[in-house]
Amino acid sequence: MNKFFKGFYYAWKGLNYTFRTQINFRVQLMAALLVLLLSCYLGLNTDEWLWIISAVAIVLMAELANTAIETLVDMISPEFNPKAGIVKDISAAVALISSILALITGILILLPKLIDAS
Numbered sequence: 001m002n003k004f005f006k007g008f009y010y011a012w013k014g015l016n017y018t019f020r021t022q023i024n025f026r027v028q029l030m031a032a033l034l035v036l037l038l039s040c041y042l043g044l045n046t047d048e049w050l051w052i053i054s055a056v057a058i059v060l061m062a063e064l065a066n067t068a069i070e071t072l073v074d075m076i077s078p079e080f081n082p083k084a085g086i087v088k089d090i091s092a093a094v095a096l097i098s099s100i101l102a103l104i105t106g107i108l109i110l111l112p113k114l115i116d117a118s
Helices: 002-021 023-042 046-076 082-117
Strands: none
Touching: 002 023, 002 046, 023 046, 023 082, 046 082
16 A cells, blocks of 8 residues: 555656646646636536546646656757657647647637627
8 A cells, every 4th residue: 555655656746846847837737727717617517627627637648748758868868869859849749739639629618608708
């Protein structure tokens, strides 16, 4: 059981590291908070909540994976290496695509509700 709880400790360390070192992660967390507050205000139904929460989670997971990959690449290849740069660029592209997906999801769900509310 001790190993089980250590897993949470290490996961928290990873979140903390990412939060402290990655401006994009902090921006995405702020955007997520605003979207969740707006979603509460607009009174989403269960299906809409599932889509919004999934989109937020995918963005945060992609940014965490991007940070992990970039850190590993920097450790393995501290000097400039074009292939290391490609790996980091692809990793960043995953985070970008997830953010675009979340933006589209948010627009499709929240924009009609905002228009109806005005």
